[in-house]
Amino acid sequence: MLPSYRDRRHAGQVLADKLSILHLPDPRLVLAIPNGGLAVAAPIAENLPAELDTLIVRKLQIPYNTEAGFGALTSFGKMILNEPLVRHLGLSKQDVEIVRTKTEKQITDRKKAYAGLIGRSSPSGKHVVLVDDGLASGYTMLAAVESVKDLGPSSISVAVPTSSGGAADMIGAVVERLICPRIERAGMFAVADAYEKWYDVPDSEVVEILRRFVR
Secondary structure, three states, rough: OOOEEEHHHHHHHHHHHHOOOOOOOOOOEEEOOOOOHHHHHHHHHHOOOEEEEEEOOOEEEOOOOOEEEEEEEEOOOOOEHHHHHHHHHHOOOHHHHHHHHHHHHHHHHHHHHHOOHHHHHOOOOOEEEEOOOOOOHHHHHHHHOOOHHHHOOOOOEOOOEEEEHHHHHHHOOOEEEEEEEEOOOOOOOOHHHOOOOOOOOOOOHHHHHHHHOOO
């Protein structure tokens, strides 16, 4: 399948167009998962319009394969495990806690990098749109959804440019709306395949985007 988007901002513009016809209830809050989700979320927040903030989520990396994860942890302390994978890998509770501790440090580092620019908006009583640049396993977004539910939103939508079939099914079952123009159900899946231009978003770009939305 050919790429669907020039870059993350273009993907966000496509999602913004789709969200604009849904007449989402006020007040609205767009919560982006950094780093990649910020570039997607910015045009969505601009066009709805809505407040923009972040929810830091980090995957729990498999000890001997850090490109892959067995779950995710949020900045609110919500941890979601891919239990079948944990059992398959033979990870003990101690193994999980060691990785959790490392992941907590990563989250703390991100909070420091974005100090004064995040955590300005509460989801309580708002329609929350959670945004990332794509869903592979879906566990990062699942952790985000469960974290937000604890904070009393009026409803939750998830908007992502691309997703595997399994992740789309899992997330679609736990939110009011899933907006995803590109769902791949056959073959190998990689989020990057949906984009012509793909790169690791640096902290400097995240900070630049967030500063535009500070009121």
